[in-house]
Amino acid sequence: MIGYRAGSAMLSATPGNPGQKASNPFTGPGLWSRVWPFAALAVLAEASVALPPGPRSAVAVLVSVLLLLATAAAFGLPWSRLPDWLPVLVPLLYTGSVLALILAAGTNSGAGIVILMPLVWTALFQRRIDSACLVAAIVIVEIIVSLVPTSVGAGVTIRRVIFWATLGALVSLATHGLRESIQRSQDRTAQLQSRLRELTVLADRDRIAADLRDKVIQRIFAAGLTLQSVASQTSERDVQNKIGTTVTELDQTVRMLRDAIFGLEQRPGELTFRQEIMVLVGDLSPAPEVSFSGPVDTALPPAARDELISRLAEALSPGGAAGGATRISFSAGHDSFRTVIETGADGSPVSWTIAAEPG
Numbered sequence: 001m002i003g004y005r006a007g008s009a010m011l012s013a014t015p016g017n018p019g020q021k022a023s024n025p026f027t028g029p030g031l032w033s034r035v036w037p038f039a040a041l042a043v044l045a046e047a048s049v050a051l052p053p054g055p056r057s058a059v060a061v062l063v064s065v066l067l068l069l070a071t072a073a074a075f076g077l078p079w080s081r082l083p084d085w086l087p088v089l090v091p092l093l094y095t096g097s098v099l100a101l102i103l104a105a106g107t108n109s110g111a112g113i114v115i116l117m118p119l120v121w122t123a124l125f126q127r128r129i130d131s132a133c134l135v136a137a138i139v140i141v142e143i144i145v146s147l148v149p150t151s152v153g154a155g156v157t158i159r160r161v162i163f164w165a166t167l168g169a170l171v172s173l174a175t176h177g178l179r180e181s182i183q184r185s186q187d188r189t190a191q192l193q194s195r196l197r198e199l200t201v202l203a204d205r206d207r208i209a210a211d212l213r214d215k216v217i218q219r220i221f222a223a224g225l226t227l228q229s230v231a232s233q234t235s236e237r238d239v240q241n242k243i244g245t246t247v248t249e250l251d252q253t254v255r256m257l258r259d260a261i262f263g264l265e266q267r268p269g270e271l272t273f274r275q276e277i278m279v280l281v282g283d284l285s286p287a288p289e290v291s292f293s294g295p296v297d298t299a300l301p302p303a304a305r306d307e308l309i310s311r312l313a314e315a316l317s318p319g320g321a322a323g324g325a326t327r328i329s330f331s332a333g334h335d336s337f338r339t340v341i342e343t344g345a346d347g348s349p350v351s352w353t354i355a356a357e358p359g
Contacts, residue, residue, distance in 0.1 A: 024079045025087060025125035034125065035075070038117055042068055042094070045114045049105050060104035067097035088130040091118035092137055099141045107145050115141060119168050123175035131172040139165050217257055224250040255292075272297040273330075276309055281328065284316060288325040288341075294332035308339065315341065 025034070046065060049055045071093040079087070098115045105111045115138055122130040224247050231243040271279070273296050281287050300308065315322040327342040 025121075026075045026077070026079055026090065031075075038121055039072070041114070041117055042071075042097075045098075045101060045111060048111065049101065055104045056106055057104050060100045064097045064100035064104060067093055067100060071097060087126060088122070088133050091122050091126070091130070091134055094118040094121075095134065095137045095141060099144065102141075102145055103148065107148050112142075112145065116168075116171070119171060120175075123172045124179075128172075128176055131176070135165065135168040135172060138168050212257055217254055220250055220254055220257075224254075273300065273305055273309075277312075277328075277330070280309065280313055280316070284325075288316075289327045291327075291329045293330065296330045296332045296337070299332035299337050304337075308337075312339070 046061075046068065049061055055061045071090055074090045074093065095115065095118045098111075098118070101114065102109070102111050119131065119134045119138060122134050227243050227247050227250075231240045231247075234240060274292055277290060281290055312328075314320055316325055317323060322341045322343055325341050325343050329340045331338045331340075
């Protein structure tokens, strides 16, 4: 349970982007949940020295306690104003405390396993370089401990250096790899959630567009036909004119609704043909009048659409064939796409016809 809670706190304290400056492990929310498992074990390790046969050196015990207190006091330093490399000194202080503890309790007392705690701390909360420094410090500690006279053979020194260095490197690499794997999973989950929200919005927009197309436009069109039928049944000129004006307004409303539908069906990050044309003519002065008829946004394949826009930009330039255009109309049919440009010089239109590929 202790390991699980410490790990959970670690995940919440880990910075999201490896390229960003790492957050300080000795400050921030959740600090107590990260510290208390290590603090409890440190206190228990110091208390274990009192077990029979007792400490071998009172001086070593005092040094161990003082270094442990210095480690705890380091959490209160103003880390935001200190150099980025300085946090590694805190686990190094704890490593020195463990060395003194081992010398106080005896090299064969079993207290040596506590040396893993500063390494686990750096692997969970600090940088790779900090873990590398701790691995080197552990190797030095084991060499010092092995030089203390004991009843074991001389081969123990080499064996301890190999085993502890290997174990420390494995713990460090495994933990850092786990952190990176978890971070990648969190990033992927965030991307999937963002995509899901986008698809939900697109589904709602498609539904609204379908309702406008299948219901609203059809009813307005039917109302226009009814009015035209009524106009043909009356002989009063004023009534016919008013009905004709109303039908024209209904036709314009249908066009506006279709434009809105095309906007709803557009995917984020994409410009429709209409939008590209409006951006193009928006840079002209004076800007020509632009009209669209039919499904111009979907009639042309991408290659033909890019070619048409390129040719239009060239023709509408100040020195182009259609410079000073007053009106541009685009109409999409079943198998053709027609562009007509009316210039202000002689009023004669310039037209282009581009075949639309099926699908």
